[in-house]
Amino acid sequence: MSHWKLFLALIILHAHGDHIFTGAVVFREYIGANFDNVRFSDVPINPNIQVHFILSFAIDYTLGSSPTPTNGKFNIFWDSDNLSPSQVLSIKRQHSNVKVGLSIGGDSVGSRSVDFTAFSIDSWVSNAVSSLTRVIKQYHLDGIDIDYEHFDATPTIFAQCIGRLVTTLKNNRVISFASIAPFDDGEVQRHYLALWRSSARVFDYVNFQFYAYDRSTTVAQFLRFFDEQASNYDGRKLLVSFSTDSSGGLKPDKGFFTACQNLKSKGKLNGIFVWSADDSKASGFRFERQSQALLAKSYK
Template sequence: MITMDAHRFLLPLVLLQFLFFTLPLTGNSKLFREYIGAEERGVTFSNVPIHPGVNFHFILSFAIDYDTSASPTNGDFRVYWDTKNLNASTVSSIKARHANVKVAMSLGGDTTGSKHVKFTIKTINSWVGNAINSITRIAKEYYLDGIDIDYEHFSTDPNTFAECIGRLLLHLKQNKIISFASIAPYEHDSVQPYYLALWKKYSHLIDYVNFQFYAYGKGITVPQFMKFFETQISNYRGGKVLVSLGTDGSGGLSPQAGFFEACKKLKGLGKLHGIFIWSADDSKKKGFPYEKQSQNILASGK
């Protein structure tokens, strides 16, 4: 028999159980992000399917502090994405038509022409000053909401990179030039130390970690992917680490091998912080099937 005193404890317990099983897991997100414009294949914002139930970020690729002869310019960034199709007018238009869309630009990238884009500076102060001026100008011209850091080659040490990028992010956020920032590391000894140094000192300024899981080798399995994910959320502790898919034939966990199964597993664990795809340029020829599937998973209540 349950006494009246026991009832007092039982009812709160039942309520807690109800809340646990009915409230959404707070670690999950409805954020979908897509890189666009790096390969000049004529893709437009309106080509890409946009689910009304997600938060959608287009990431223009790339702004680079190199001149047209592929020489570094010490933080003076120029636009290198497909401006014929992805310009101020089309940014303004897609945001007006879809209230859930924001647009960012990515800095750096792998190559310009046939040369690696290396993070190169003269001094920290001069690079930061030039970067603040040029990024502010581009962000205002193109009505941008955020930036992504995607340097993959470096001529400096990790601490110098961290200080330059950290100071840049601090200024842009304090002055409301951008509302969000992300980084795009991947697992390699020549890359991770730079982003981990940045994360160690300036993680409070970084909203998302676009981890390039497609940079792992081809043929990985769902259990391997889950292990890699746990490693990276440990590396970027406290951060929102997004899972990723490459539609350019690169590596990582493919849809055929269980990418979306892994996404559903992470969602069940409350760890699906979002999905991003590289890239719209590559997806266009197949009609964006993985963009649709990714957004359906994110928007679903299940």
């Protein structure tokens, strides 16, 4: 790496004891959706990189046995017993390289899909800003992730609602980072690309769900998929991903890290995220350790 590139990579520095980690690479993991009693302290944390936990999910649906859309009034649907405000504070105090955010939307609530639904743009944004600000402050959170996967609104309405929400939260200094979590589905891509075209500047990461591709994905196909999505979004913000549940994509024991090494050699490995800590707990977070070790070496 040239001195100039090294300087750029080290613009954002944080100290943790005798270690230094950079803003160039990040490891992110979704946590809490499956109520498997996983805690932040269960997950390995490499001190040489940024580590983001993403609480999953806050959803603008009512609580109870028959959840219905609330027009932007968000409720907590993650395992708040094991992932409480005090536990957020504790993990951040123990590890200065850790940040915690929440993800909104998700695939399903109860037995039904979570549909993005807005009665009007203004009312949804107003309700969302108010309800999410309250949750973010209560839980001492740093950022937000957008993970709607079903839509009862046009791409334009989705883009305006989410764009205004994230812009307002950042302008109000409620959050310091934001991400989106699209995947390669026609309807999903139409909505997220509309959001990206109008509001790319307010998003820091693209948590692209590469595990939504087929389980037969090869290393060569994965690299091609990465380049395709880098052209759709900003390759500098694009993160690679794998899942530790039964979903698809290139698995960590089937070539994922080979693909990461290829991207690393080209300066394209910006970070890795995992779905999810709940599913990884049973195997002792083996692939989380491997991911973080790889990222810690990426720009040395």
